[in-house]
Amino acid sequence: MLVYVLAVVVFGLDQLVKYIVRTTMAVNQMIPIWPHVLVLDYIQNPGAAWGMLGHARYFLILVALIVIGAVVYVQSKYRPKIGYQIGLGLVLGGALGNLMDRIVYGKVTDFIYFQIIxxxxxxxxxxxxxxxxILILLLSLRSGQNRPNGPSQDTQ
Incomplete structure (x- = not known):
């Protein structure tokens, strides 16, 4: 249940902030929050991260649907511990947020820019x-440290 509650919160916040950006800023408008460090920079990204796969809208919609399906499957099949549920909820909410943009606008609204780097x-x-x-990977790595690596080689 936590997965879905967190996903709804992430989705809602994401869509609210994107709505505010779309209705109060012009495309390519930049508003310094912390000059030369953090800037609101409204762009419409037709691709994936870093603009990769530009104009691959339907492929990216398919990828988002697969991710959403995988999260729902893992949650229902394995009933993961709370840390994994938080990670899955964040992934699900984010995937839904960007999926909504791709379906409705054909592009994703981006606006956070770390100018300093x-x-x-x-x-x-x-x-x-x-x-x-990152949370899911860290939890997976941490849980892997508790597992034995097989028979000890010290018995010779």
């Missing part, structure tokens, strides 16, 4: 997906 412009959905995947 010239990091590509992204959005809350992208952040949620990234944090969710």
């Amino acid at each position: 010239n990091f590509p412009v992204f959005n809350l959905a992208d952040s949620a997906i990234t944090i969710g995947v």
Whole structure:
């Protein structure tokens, strides 16, 4: 249940902030939040991360649907522990947020730009997906440390 509640919260926040950006800023308008460090930079991204796969709208919709299906499957089949549920909820909410943009607008609304490191412009959905995947990977690596590696070689 936590997966779906978190996904709805992430989706709602993502769509609310994107709506505010779309209705109060012009495309390519930049508003410094912390000059030379953090800027609101409204762009419409037809591709994936870093503009890759530009204009591959239907492929990216398919990928999002596969990710959403995988999250729902893992949640229903395995009933993961809370940490994994948080990660899955972040991924699900982010995937739904960007999927909505692709279906409705044909492009994803991006607006967060770390100018200090010239990091590509992204959005809350992208952040949620990234944090969710990192959390799942860290939990998986941590749980793998508790497993034995097989028979000990010290018995010779």
